[in-house]
Amino acid sequence: MNLTGKVCLVTGGARGIGRAIVEAYAAAGAAAVYAIDMAFDEALTTHAAVKPVVLDVTDGTAVQTAIERIQADEGRIDVLVNNAGITRDALVQKMTDAD
Numbered sequence: 001m002n003l004t005g006k007v008c009l010v011t012g013g014a015r016g017i018g019r020a021i022v023e024a025y026a027a028a029g030a031a032a033v034y035a036i037d038m039a040f041d042e043a044l045t046t047h048a049a050v051k052p053v054v055l056d057v058t059d060g061t062a063v064q065t066a067i068e069r070i071q072a073d074e075g076r077i078d079v080l081v082n083n084a085g086i087t088r089d090a091l092v093q094k095m096t097d098a099d
């Protein structure tokens with residue numbers, strides 16, 4: 001995989017699959033990998049191309065503001081990985097309305 005010069009955005013980038021994607025994209029030469037998540041540990045910030053953005057993707061206004069800022073800073077977004085999500089595995093009759 002060669003992402004030289006690409007500007008990438010990965011939601012849910014602090015952990016799990018999203019974090020693995022962030023690290024792989026940075027290693028593949030991306031110019032910037034914006035990792036969006038609700039919180040980060042320090043280890044994610046070691047690669048210069050990785051830019052953590054603290055954001056709840058259910059907050060539409062905050063998402064719009066962040067996208068506009070990234071586009072202003074970078075001029076474009078080449079790759080979007082819409083990975084953030086949660087899993088609520090249970091039988092339907094055991095799930096709450098909040099789940």
Ligand SMILES: NC(=O)c1ccc[n+]([C@@H]2O[C@H](COP(=O)([O-])OP(=O)(O)OC[C@H]3O[C@@H](n4cnc5c(N)ncnc54)[C@H](O)[C@@H]3O)[C@@H](O)[C@H]2O)c1
Pocket residue numbers: 011012013014015016017018036037038039055056057058083084085086087
């Ligand atoms: N792991 C699996 O077997 C599997 C299977 C099917 C689908 N998925 C989907 O793949 C994606 C990643 O899975 P994973 O196992 O790495 O999950 P994970 O729970 O390890 O990581 C998900 C990340 O998304 C972030 N996130 C969740 N809601 C967010 C929000 N509102 N705003 C910002 N960030 C938010 C979390 O903080 C977390 O860092 C999820 O969407 C999941 O539903 C995973």
